[in-house]
Amino acid sequence: xxxxxxxxQGIANALGYLQHHLYxxxxxxxxxxxxxxxxxxxxxxxxxxxxxxxxxxxxxxIPHTLPPLVPSSLVSLPPAPTTRRICPKLSCPLDFSGERYxxxxxxxxxxxxxxxxxxxxxxxxxxxxxxxxxFKGSQSYCQVI
Numbered sequence: 001x002x003x004x005x006x007x008x009q010g011i012a013n014a015l016g017y018l019q020h021h022l023y024x025x026x027x028x029x030x031x032x033x034x035x036x037x038x039x040x041x042x043x044x045x046x047x048x049x050x051x052x053x054x055x056x057x058x059x060x061x062i063p064h065t066l067p068p069l070v071p072s073s074l075v076s077l078p079p080a081p082t083t084r085r086i087c088p089k090l091s092c093p094l095d096f097s098g099e100r101y102x103x104x105x106x107x108x109x110x111x112x113x114x115x116x117x118x119x120x121x122x123x124x125x126x127x128x129x130x131x132x133x134x135f136k137g138s139q140s141y142c143q144v145i
Contacts, residue, residue: 090116090117093106093113095136096135098135106134
């Protein structure tokens with residue numbers, strides 16, 4: 001590319017510098033394209049070789065008999081994962097002193113607690129024993145049992 005004769009020297013130098021860098025960038029791009037093409041050709045060859053190997057390999061034999069059953073007493077299974085319920089933290093009922101006017105409140109609170117924490121009470125006896133731990137006062141409650 002020829003420049004007009006009246007082009008200032010600074011612009012001519014800048015233009016020469018830019019042309020040089022454009023040439024270098026073009027060379028780098030050509031090298032990169034060659035590397036990509038070489039890698040692509042290698043991968044294509046490897047893929048063809050793998051495909052041929054898979055096609056030539058015999059299928060795995062399928063057994064026609066079932067494996068012998070192991071008695072369940074000899075098998076130790078890992079424990080089943082436990083799912084933890086997310087529930088609000090419950091406070092225990094207030095101690096029951098045996099006063100009649102507090103009876104319904106105490107019973108309702110116990111029923112609510114048992115409903116919200118069923119994993120703690122596996123049978124009726126546990127529910128009863130738990131409720132009895134809140135019986136306090138000077139009166140004897142042995143007659144209830």
